[in-house]
Amino acid sequence: MNIIRSSFALFVLTVGGLSLAARGPRQAPAPRPESGTPPGNLQPQERRIQRTVAVPDALANAYAAGTRNPDGSPGLEYWRLQVDYVIHATLDPATSVVTASESIVLHNTSGDVLDAVRMRFDQNLFREDAASRMDIPNHTGGMVVTALSIDGVEIPVPTGPETNRRFPLPEPLAPADSSLIDVEWHFEVPLDDRSSSLRMGRWADSVYQVAQWYPRVAVYDDLMGWDTASYDGVWEFYNNFGRFEVFVDVPAGWLVGATGALLNDPRTDASERHVWHFVADTVSDFAWAASDRYEWQVASADIPGRGEITVHLLQTAASTAGYPSLGEEVSRYLEVYSQHLIPYPFPSFTVVEGPELGMEYPGLIMSNGGGPLAHEVAHQWFPMTVGSDETRVTFMDEGFATAMTSLLSSYRGDTEPGPARLQRQYGSPARFARFPPLLPADDPDAQMTSYGKPRHMLRMLGGVVGDSVMWRAIGDYAAAWKFKHPSPWDLMAFVSNAVGQDLGWFWHYWLFTHAGVEGSIVGVEPDPQGGSVTVRQDGDMPSPVVLAVQCTPGGGPARLSGPGYVLDDSTVVVTRPVDVWFPGARELTLDLDIGCEIAQVTWDPARRFSDQDACDNMWPRGSRPVFVREWPPTARVDAELSCG
Numbered sequence: 001m002n003i004i005r006s007s008f009a010l011f012v013l014t015v016g017g018l019s020l021a022a023r024g025p026r027q028a029p030a031p032r033p034e035s036g037t038p039p040g041n042l043q044p045q046e047r048r049i050q051r052t053v054a055v056p057d058a059l060a061n062a063y064a065a066g067t068r069n070p071d072g073s074p075g076l077e078y079w080r081l082q083v084d085y086v087i088h089a090t091l092d093p094a095t096s097v098v099t100a101s102e103s104i105v106l107h108n109t110s111g112d113v114l115d116a117v118r119m120r121f122d123q124n125l126f127r128e129d130a131a132s133r134m135d136i137p138n139h140t141g142g143m144v145v146t147a148l149s150i151d152g153v154e155i156p157v158p159t160g161p162e163t164n165r166r167f168p169l170p171e172p173l174a175p176a177d178s179s180l181i182d183v184e185w186h187f188e189v190p191l192d193d194r195s196s197s198l199r200m201g202r203w204a205d206s207v208y209q210v211a212q213w214y215p216r217v218a219v220y221d222d223l224m225g226w227d228t229a230s231y232d233g234v235w236e237f238y239n240n241f242g243r244f245e246v247f248v249d250v251p252a253g254w255l256v257g258a259t260g261a262l263l264n265d266p267r268t269d270a271s272e273r274h275v276w277h278f279v280a281d282t283v284s285d286f287a288w289a290a291s292d293r294y295e296w297q298v299a300s301a302d303i304p305g306r307g308e309i310t311v312h313l314l315q316t317a318a319s320t321a322g323y324p325s326l327g328e329e330v331s332r333y334l335e336v337y338s339q340h341l342i343p344y345p346f347p348s349f350t351v352v353e354g355p356e357l358g359m360e361y362p363g364l365i366m367s368n369g370g371g372p373l374a375h376e377v378a379h380q381w382f383p384m385t386v387g388s389d390e391t392r393v394t395f396m397d398e399g400f401a402t403a404m405t406s407l408l409s410s411y412r413g414d415t416e417p418g419p420a421r422l423q424r425q426y427g428s429p430a431r432f433a434r435f436p437p438l439l440p441a442d443d444p445d446a447q448m449t450s451y452g453k454p455r456h457m458l459r460m461l462g463g464v465v466g467d468s469v470m471w472r473a474i475g476d477y478a479a480a481w482k483f484k485h486p487s488p489w490d491l492m493a494f495v496s497n498a499v500g501q502d503l504g505w506f507w508h509y510w511l512f513t514h515a516g517v518e519g520s521i522v523g524v525e526p527d528p529q530g531g532s533v534t535v536r537q538d539g540d541m542p543s544p545v546v547l548a549v550q551c552t553p554g555g556g557p558a559r560l561s562g563p564g565y566v567l568d569d570s571t572v573v574v575t576r577p578v579d580v581w582f583p584g585a586r587e588l589t590l591d592l593d594i595g596c597e598i599a600q601v602t603w604d605p606a607r608r609f610s611d612q613d614a615c616d617n618m619w620p621r622g623s624r625p626v627f628v629r630e631w632p633p634t635a636r637v638d639a640e641l642s643c644g
């Protein structure tokens with residue numbers, strides 16, 4: 001392991017060979033830069049390719065401490081807090097108030113002596129005086145804490161609207177020791193009859209989705225210490241893992257669904273109130289829902305590598321009738337994602353209806369069956385299993401969940417992206433390329449950088465390393481960081497190592513810049529055995545060279561004389577690694593021997609590389625392009641590209 005002390009340690013750089021074929025690419029002569037001469041014997045460059053990612057101090061320190069490894073895996077000294085909860089909660093539908101008490105055991109697994117604990121009171125978001133960025137339809141009194149003690153010492157209860165507060169510990173908490181925190185509180189579940197995306201809420205006095213509902217210990221990690229972020233209603237959470245044992249007391253006749261395994265069925269009990277008992281061994285959060293209007297249906301998912309789990313559907317009659325295939329859909333999603341990544345880890349899965357139509361919690365989503373169901377199920381892997389910091393780094397959960405839905409296309413038997421969508425999508429990555437996903441989450445374009453751009457980032461990564469290779473690497477990353485807290489630098493290094501490629505250039509341009517590739521075909525000079533093809537990249541981001549090359553009718557069969565794929569008798573896909581751009585030219589000429597005269601060429605036939613103008617990707621201009629869906633390519637997709 002490297003001990004890195006400099007404040008900007010760089011990823012170890014492996015310069016790949018240029019992999020030139022016999023009639024390989026030749027660099028177009030680069031014009032001299034406008035001013036200045038490079039030192040030594042370096043060639044002047046039209047485009048300088050950045051191939052490394054700077055590592056922040058926090059990561060360098062973690063490498064030195066052995067908590068994280070420079071290869072992106074958790075270190076031998078890796079630790080995360082373990083925070084265990086026992087919670088008793090009572091719902092009173094007459095007032096919509098949840099009254100609860102909890103005992104929290106905070107295990108100090110760090111090597112640090114803790115002199116304080118930070119706790120979060122997310123429900124305060126709904127107070128009138130909260131610093132909320134969310135449009136709150138109905139304010140409440142927030143989280144009213146009535147008793148708080150730490151290690152038996154009573155602490156003055158917090159009364160302000162803050163959602164993240166620091167409490168000095170009565171005695172410093174030594175490494176390997178634990179603190180006991182007891183809290184009593186109550187809150188009104190916010191009324192939300194217009195589906196305001198509150199991530200929880202109630203319909204009148206009969207359907208309750210309950211989340212962000214218990215005082216919890218904030219994350220303390222090896223990179224930044226205590227998480228001091230407040231909950232502003234926009235960006236999500238960064239949560240500790242731990243064991244939850246939760247008792248939910250509701251009127252008899254009500255049904256309760258929750259994170260974790262249900263340990264009893266109180267419905268046979270003759271008393272007026274029923275206590276539902278749930279346990280979840282290792283989860284980062286606990287949510288529940290209760291209603292006297294729910295119908296309870298079950299389905300079964302056969303998780304590869306694990307076996308059967310029960311899928312609970314708690315839906316009103318209208319939704320049960322409206323989405324009859326909900327259980328089947330959710331079960332298959334759990335199975336397909338498990339097969340491609342790692343097995344779904346929680347004991348059961350529950351879908352609860354209410355005002356929130358699309359929100360994820362461990363082992364539970366809030367949904368009526370409509371909305372982005374596949375996306376919400378995908379969140380069970382990111383961030384519920386792989387516990388990244390959702391508050392500061394949204395692409396690691398939202399972007400990954402968005403990209404994961406592409407894994408369902410074979411299960412769904414659909415042709416997504418179909419020709420029409422494919423045509424629209426051809427140039428679309430450029431729309432998302434303007435802002436890097438690692439921008440702060442309060443960026444006005446954060447929706448784009450959290451969802452759309454990372455989806456295209458992973459589409460391009462698949463186009464560089466192969467789709468199945470990429471998903472295998474992401475699955476290995478999920479296994480390595482299961483129930484842990486990876487940073488973006490861990491992700492970058494892990495995936496680079498897992499695919500065996502130096503992807504420093506890829507991460508740099510996607511995560512830290514607004515660059516695109518902007519590839520085009522400058523010209524083709526056919527000859528009887530093929531011809532020369534000149535390609536150009538106007539963007540700052542490089543990409544491999546990928547060209548679909550077609551023979552003149554009656555020519556062929558087409559063949560390869562360098563790296564690539566034979567698509568059919570008259571078409572080959574020629575590839576060159578990204579390394580061909582590293583010397584710094586913007587144009588590259590490939591002399592291709594394909595056994596027949598070139599009739600048509602398509603740049604980037606798998607449409608993976610960020611590009612605003614797709615119409616300069618065909619030679620001759622206006623010719624019908626070759627499209628492929630998968631990478632590596634298997635078959636052509638018949639699609640038009642209309643260029644005005």
Ligand SMILES: [Zn+2]
Nearest residue numbers: 375379398401
């Ligand atoms: Zn999401």
